[in-house]
Amino acid sequence: MATYTHGHHESVLRSHRWRTAENSAAYVLPRLTSGVSVLDVGCGPGTITADLATLVTPGRVTALEVTEEALDLARAEIARRGLTNVDFTVGDVHALDFPDESFDVVHAHQVLQHVGDPVRALREMRRVCRPGGIVAARDSDYAAFTWYPGDPDLNEWLAVYREVARRNGAEPDAGRRLLAWAREAGFTDVTPGASVWCFATPEDRDWWTGMWAERIVDSAIAAQAVTYGLATRDDLTRIAAAWRRLGAAEDGWFTVLHGEIICRP
Numbered sequence: 629m630a631t632y633t634h635g636h637h638e639s640v641l642r643s644h645r646w647r648t649a650e651n652s653a654a655y656v657l658p659r660l661t662s663g664v665s666v667l668d669v670g671c672g673p674g675t676i677t678a679d680l681a682t683l684v685t686p687g688r689v690t691a692l693e694v695t696e697e698a699l700d701l702a703r704a705e706i707a708r709r710g711l712t713n714v715d716f717t718v719g720d721v722h723a724l725d726f727p728d729e730s731f732d733v734v735h736a737h738q739v740l741q742h743v744g745d746p747v748r749a750l751r752e753m754r755r756v757c758r759p760g761g762i763v764a765a766r767d768s769d770y771a772a773f774t775w776y777p778g779d780p781d782l783n784e785w786l787a788v789y790r791e792v793a794r795r796n797g798a799e800p801d802a803g804r805r806l807l808a809w810a811r812e813a814g815f816t817d818v819t820p821g822a823s824v825w826c827f828a829t830p831e832d833r834d835w836w837t838g839m840w841a842e843r844i845v846d847s848a849i850a851a852q853a854v855t856y857g858l859a860t861r862d863d864l865t866r867i868a869a870a871w872r873r874l875g876a877a878e879d880g881w882f883t884v885l886h887g888e889i890i891c892r893p
């Protein structure tokens with residue numbers, strides 16, 4: 629299994645907890661009708677999972693994570709929301725411990741960019757998907773992120789992040805590859821698409837840039853960048869200051885491009 633680049637530091641979780649089905653899985657919403665069964669692969673802290681569970685009630689959602697510790701974060705969110713139609717399981721998307729044709733919707737948000745073999749992962753997701761169901765995946769594409777005003781220290785952030793991810797055996801520019809991976813995994817019926825997150829209002833910009841200013845010095849990425857010899861602690865502090873500059877820029881703009889696929893087995 630590839631090393632999970634981001635880890636589960638509070639600054640990372642804050643970013644994941646902002647996610648909803650509406651801002652992160654809008655392309656799947658038409659398929660999430662009452663009674664549908666869902667597997668949410670790499671559910672993270674579970675805010676999207678909780679929305680999926682609300683939408684498919686009384687259908688059941690299975691939340692899957694790589695460790696009990698990671699799964700506990702989702703358990704807490706589901707309990708906080710008072711939902712009773714979510715099951716939890718530890719597992720690895722490369723080798724899912726479910727019989728063939730177990731779920732109507734097999735969903736993965738920002739997971740394939742972190743796994744060692746996304747084609748094998750998609751084959752497994754396909755195997756556990758029922759005929760007539762869908763496999764849905766959405767991943768960002770780091771090389772396609774765009775921002776204004778330009779800042780060489782943010783260019784360095786991007787270069788460091790992408791190299792850390794690759795050293796961890798993962799593909800940071802996953803969005804543009806989803807269609808290719810799905811076809812290689814054997815899907816012949818794939819609807820590809822794209823959507824963005826845009827952080828350009830003072831509140832959104834402040835939240836996104838503040839979160840990355842912390843992440844680049846405090847999360848697992850920072851430790852890995854230093855260990856891999858890609859940046860010093862001083863470099864990361866300088867990059868964090870660039871994030872804060874972008875946050876303070878009145879015309880500051882940041883967009884995150886995502887690729888999306890809906891695949892029918």
Ligand SMILES: C[S@@+](CC[C@H](N)C(=O)[O-])C[C@H]1O[C@@H](n2cnc3c(N)ncnc32)[C@H](O)[C@@H]1O
Pocket residue numbers: 629632634644645647652669670671672673674675676692693694698719720721722736737738739742743
């Ligand atoms: C960027 S987070 C996304 C979390 C959640 N889907 C969301 O969007 O809020 C990626 C998650 O994938 C999980 N993950 C990494 N490798 C995995 C694997 N091989 N199988 C299943 N999950 C994996 C990580 O533990 C992490 O929680």
